[in-house]
């Protein structure tokens with residue numbers, strides 16, 4: 395099953411909505427599908443085990459999996475990118491920021507696989523995008539926004555639909571378990587605060603986060619909440 399959201403966006407995976415049910419805590423992030431009018435684009439892909447279910451959800455909505463051309467990765471954490479190499483073997487081009495691409499290709503603490511007591515399947519090839527890049531796919535333009543702090547390689551992908559700007563923000567807003575992230579090696583509180591302040595300068599209308607519910611209006615409120623949470627959290631020892 396899949397769920398249509400605002401704009402050309404569908405939810406096709408993610409454990410918070412049981413989009414692919416696994417009877418153990420797989421921690422899969424939300425997995426979005428964007429219909430560009432020609433090819434289809436995935437944003438994040440879950441830990442791995444659920445990929446066949448995600449692809450089945452796409453087919454069930456009467457889209458063709460073979461039309462999925464790109465997987466835009468918001469960062470290299472396992473719940474978002476564990477299935478990336480398996481997706482690539484399905485002829486889907488992987489896209490990530492430089493630091494995330496390094497982690498996807500070579501591993502290391504930036505996958506946070508250790509946190510889940512798991513092995514991260516390394517990617518063989520990743521297309522690197524930089525802040526400000528524009529990815530044009532059929533009728534849709536995705537703008538790349540560097541959003542470091544939660545992890546060094548965090549980016550958002552923004553598209554415009556009608557009069558709304560929709561931002562896939564990964565874990566930059568509504569990050570789960572902030573208290574665990576604080577001690578992670580690629581977490582940088584000061585950089586994260588700067589990122590959130592920059593987002594507040596020019597907030598999108600809609601936020602599609604990596605976990606939990608979507609923010610379909612007044613995105614700046616959620617960004618402010620996240621900033622408050624980060625500023626109030628004790629600094630890691």
Ligand SMILES: [Zn+2]
Pocket residue numbers: 469471544545565
């Ligand atoms: Zn994360």
